[in-house]
Amino acid sequence: MSARPGILDGIRVLDFTAVMSGPYCTRLLADLGAEVIKVEPPEGDHIRLRPPLRDGRSAYFAQLNAGKNSMALNLKKPEARALICDLVPQCDVVVENYRPGVMKRLGLDYEALSKLNPKLVYCSISGFGQQGTWSGRSAYAPVLHATSGYDMANLDYQEGDVERPLKNGIFVADVLGGSMAFGAIQAAMYHALKTGQGEHIDVSLLDAMVGLLVYECQEAQFPAERRRPLYQPTQARDGFLLIAPVSQNNFEALAQATNHAEWIVDDRFATTSKREHNWGELMQLLDQWAGSRTAAECEAILTKAGVPCSQYLAIRDTMKLPPIVERGVFEPIDDGAGPMRVPNPAFRFARNAAHARNKVPALGEDGARLLRDLLGLSEARIAELGRCGALCHTQESAVAVAT
Numbered sequence: 001m002s003a004r005p006g007i008l009d010g011i012r013v014l015d016f017t018a019v020m021s022g023p024y025c026t027r028l029l030a031d032l033g034a035e036v037i038k039v040e041p042p043e044g045d046h047i048r049l050r051p052p053l054r055d056g057r058s059a060y061f062a063q064l065n066a067g068k069n070s071m072a073l074n075l076k077k078p079e080a081r082a083l084i085c086d087l088v089p090q091c092d093v094v095v096e097n098y099r100p101g102v103m104k105r106l107g108l109d110y111e112a113l114s115k116l117n118p119k120l121v122y123c124s125i126s127g128f129g130q131q132g133t134w135s136g137r138s139a140y141a142p143v144l145h146a147t148s149g150y151d152m153a154n155l156d157y158q159e160g161d162v163e164r165p166l167k168n169g170i171f172v173a174d175v176l177g178g179s180m181a182f183g184a185i186q187a188a189m190y191h192a193l194k195t196g197q198g199e200h201i202d203v204s205l206l207d208a209m210v211g212l213l214v215y216e217c218q219e220a221q222f223p224a225e226r227r228r229p230l231y232q233p234t235q236a237r238d239g240f241l242l243i244a245p246v247s248q249n250n251f252e253a254l255a256q257a258t259n260h261a262e263w264i265v266d267d268r269f270a271t272t273s274k275r276e277h278n279w280g281e282l283m284q285l286l287d288q289w290a291g292s293r294t295a296a297e298c299e300a301i302l303t304k305a306g307v308p309c310s311q312y313l314a315i316r317d318t319m320k321l322p323p324i325v326e327r328g329v330f331e332p333i334d335d336g337a338g339p340m341r342v343p344n345p346a347f348r349f350a351r352n353a354a355h356a357r358n359k360v361p362a363l364g365e366d367g368a369r370l371l372r373d374l375l376g377l378s379e380a381r382i383a384e385l386g387r388c389g390a391l392c393h394t395q396e397s398a399v400a401v402a403t
Contacts, residue, residue, distance in 0.1 A: 006033015007352040011189070013037065013093040014084070015068065016108075018045040020141070020171055021125050021205060022097035023064040024178030029093070029185070030067030031345050031354055037091075037370060038068045039084070041075070042392040044363040054337035057360075062335040063342040067357030071371075072364030072392035075106050079390035084108055086375050088116045092192075093185055097125040100135045110200040120198040121188040123181050129204040139205060141171035148173075148209035153216045157230055176212060177205035229279035233312065234286045236295035243286060243298075244308040248272060257305035258289045328355075335360035364393040 011034040015026040023045070030036045038045070050060045073080040088094070094113060096103055103109045103124070110122040124130055127139020145151050150172070151165040158166075181203045188199040210217065233240035245251040248271075255263040263269050263285070268278040275282060290298045295311040302309040318324060319341075327348075330341035333356055344355045371377040371391070385391040
């Protein structure tokens with residue numbers, strides 16, 4: 001791995017997040033070189049117990065928390081809260097995704113902590129925002145998919161093929177909301193650098209999901225005269241592919257590649273508008289063309305002609321694709337249960353490193369070290385914090401390789 005610096009080297013983050021949206025955000029910060037201190041309850045982030053498991057370690061947890069340090073604190077104890085207040089002046093960012101009101105009850109909200117560090121960037125991630133009548137509602141990604149209109153829009157696009165909203169195990173709201181939080185934190189840190197003034201960021205996962213529905217938000221206000229045509233699976237002999245002749249040039253290349261040049265002058269398909277009115281017929285013709293060929297053969301023919309298309313792949317196959325391998329999308333790490341690969345950020349810097357760091361912390365393993373290094377606490381004081389239940393730490397060491 002390159003010895004290039006991280007663009008966020010020297011930035012320190014206190015991470016009070018669990019499960020997915022918050023950890024996704026802070027993993028991106030760690031990927032850019034920030035020192036992320038994950039503050040966990042004594043029992044740990046419960047995603048540590050989520051499968052897939054290897055030797056009792058969660059690969060799910062590892063992907064979301066690579067590159068972080070773990071400090072296990074019982075925040076119900078005043079001694080633990082005092083430690084946080086002592087750490088805040090030495091930190092640049094706080095990220096939390098508790099239910100709104102929890103951090104205030106602990107005395108660790110933005111108002112309290114910004115008095116200790118006026119330049120602090122404090123990001124709160126929640127389902128429905130920090131204020132308002134819905135702020136206290138429980139919100140998990142599938143709930144937000146339903147609330148936002150995302151699931152019903154997706155159902156409507158099935159055009160009567162199914163009668164109820166589709167199941168979805170991919171937590172779009174969490175990844176999207178975590179990405180929004182990551183971007184907002186960068187803007188707020190830039191502002192703090194210029195002005196010396198910190199900021200409280202309020203990220204709503206519902207807002208993020210509504211913002212995802214670009215066409216749908218406008219169509220809800222200004223209903224279209226007819227449904228827009230949708231690209232759909234084309235049936236090949238052994239599977240499916242998606243063919244997307246977006247432009248007139250794409251369509252003409254498609255007609256030539258399929259040996260149906262007559263489509264170009266066919267009155268049903270000659271223009272974009274006419275194709276939209278006869279979309280179902282065009283899709284049927286593509287099924288007829290592809291039905292005698294494998295999906296791979298179809299993709300090869302159309303790709304050579306410059307027609308946007310792809311086979312439908314399982315993620316295990318996508319992980320082997322040339323652009324994935326060539327760009328180094330997957331980073332090898334070891335969480336103590338053996339090697340595994342996790343995705344790097346989708347962006348690259350020319351001069352700075354942006355990649356997953358090879359450290360997955362055991363619960364609380366960094367707590368004592370951080371208290372010694374950052375606060376200068378003695379071993380006796382650390383032991384006392386352990387005896388009173390404020391600090392929890394493990395003797396287990398996570399695998400850590402300097403990168």
